[in-house]
Amino acid sequence: MPELPEVETIKNELLPWIVGQSFTQVTIFDTALVPDSSAEEFRRKLIGQTIQSLERRGKYLIFNLANQALIMHFRMTGVLLLNPKGIDRYARAGFHFSNRNRLVFSDLRRFGVMRLVENVDTVVGKLGPEPLSESFTPEVLARLLKKHHLPIKAALIDQNLIAGIGNMYADEALFAAKIHPLRKAGALSAHEIQSLYRSIREVLCSAIGNKGASVDTYVRPGGQIGTAHFHFQVAHRGGEPCPVCHTPIERILVRNRGTYFCPNCQPVTTQMPLLSP
DNA sequence: CTTGGGACCTGGCTGC
DNA sequence: TGCAGCCAGGTCCCAA
Numbered sequence: 001m002p003e004l005p006e007v008e009t010i011k012n013e014l015l016p017w018i019v020g021q022s023f024t025q026v027t028i029f030d031t032a033l034v035p036d037s038s039a040e041e042f043r044r045k046l047i048g049q050t051i052q053s054l055e056r057r058g059k060y061l062i063f064n065l066a067n068q069a070l071i072m073h074f075r076m077t078g079v080l081l082l083n084p085k086g087i088d089r090y091a092r093a094g095f096h097f098s099n100r101n102r103l104v105f106s107d108l109r110r111f112g113v114m115r116l117v118e119n120v121d122t123v124v125g126k127l128g129p130e131p132l133s134e135s136f137t138p139e140v141l142a143r144l145l146k147k148h149h150l151p152i153k154a155a156l157i158d159q160n161l162i163a164g165i166g167n168m169y170a171d172e173a174l175f176a177a178k179i180h181p182l183r184k185a186g187a188l189s190a191h192e193i194q195s196l197y198r199s200i201r202e203v204l205c206s207a208i209g210n211k212g213a214s215v216d217t218y219v220r221p222g223g224q225i226g227t228a229h230f231h232f233q234v235a236h237r238g239g240e241p242c243p244v245c246h247t248p249i250e251r252i253l254v255r256n257r258g259t260y261f262c263p264n265c266q267p268v269t270t271q272m273p274l275l276s277p
Numbered sequence: 278c279t280t281g282g283g284a285c286c287t288g289g290c291t292g293c
Numbered sequence: 294t295g296c297a298g299c300c301a302g303g304t305c306c307c308a309a
Contacts, residue, residue: 032286077287090287108288109301110285110287157302159303166302
């Protein structure tokens with residue numbers, strides 16, 4: 001499932017191929033992909049436009065055009081393939097560019113969405129801060145979590161609080177910070193928030209370094225897998241021994257989302273600091 | 278306002 | 294062997 005590291009990888013690897021190019025041909029195979037307009041209108045508006053720049057905001061990929069932006073969201077199973085050999089059965093849209101490169105949006109579960117907007121804020125305006133930006137500090141994180149009573153796991157994946165963290169990286173960050181996923185967001189200590197802040201940034205940076213996690217259908221634009229999932233400590237590892245203490249990793253539901261954690265390393269209650277004898 | 282739960286979608290897996 | 298039923302999860306929508 002493309003979360004921040006996966007979309008960041010897609011952006012980075014696509015950038016040299018399509019920035020400065022214009023759309024010469026657009027084909028929509030699945031009209032559900034463009035909920036805001038007809039396929040024909042979408043096609044007509046896009047053809048001839050030049051891509052000025054490519055950026056990521058949260059889990060959104062933004063193609064900046066002259067006076068508009070094409071915004072894609074991959075949801076769970078969407079992928080962008082650069083010059084694929086053939087068209088697979090899950091292809092939802094195809095793009096041709098002036099330099100003869102092709103891009104195919106493929107999406108098994110059909111949750112992915114593309115929008116063409118004048119103002120990107122109509123789509124990404126309510127997103128919380130970018131966790132890897134300079135302006136995201138432990139103080140900002142503390143302020144965001146302060147007044148909330150929801151489980152910290154639910155807070156981390158709420159895009160309006162912090163942008164880009166999804167189910168698997170939330171579990172990884174909480175494990176690294178030794179925080180139980182059901183702890184109340186507003187009840188974390190200053191020390192725990194410091195630790196969580198560092199863990200979020202380390203987990204995301206490391207995943208970007210590994211070009212994302214290919215746990216579902218995610219592959220990079222060239223078709224190669226990302227390797228971040230090989231380094232997962234708890235995510236999708238229910239029943240396996242914790243890499244730190246060997247306690248079996250548990251799976252619970254938090255807000256109806258599968259949540260993996262180590263019951264020993266991430267205790268429900270805050271541990272009192274040990275006093276030396 | 279905040280929080281929680283279901284819907285959407287389809288392939289893969291489990292169990293009868 | 295066949296197939297019903299459940300599960301995966303990002304976001305939207307609605308209810309409490």
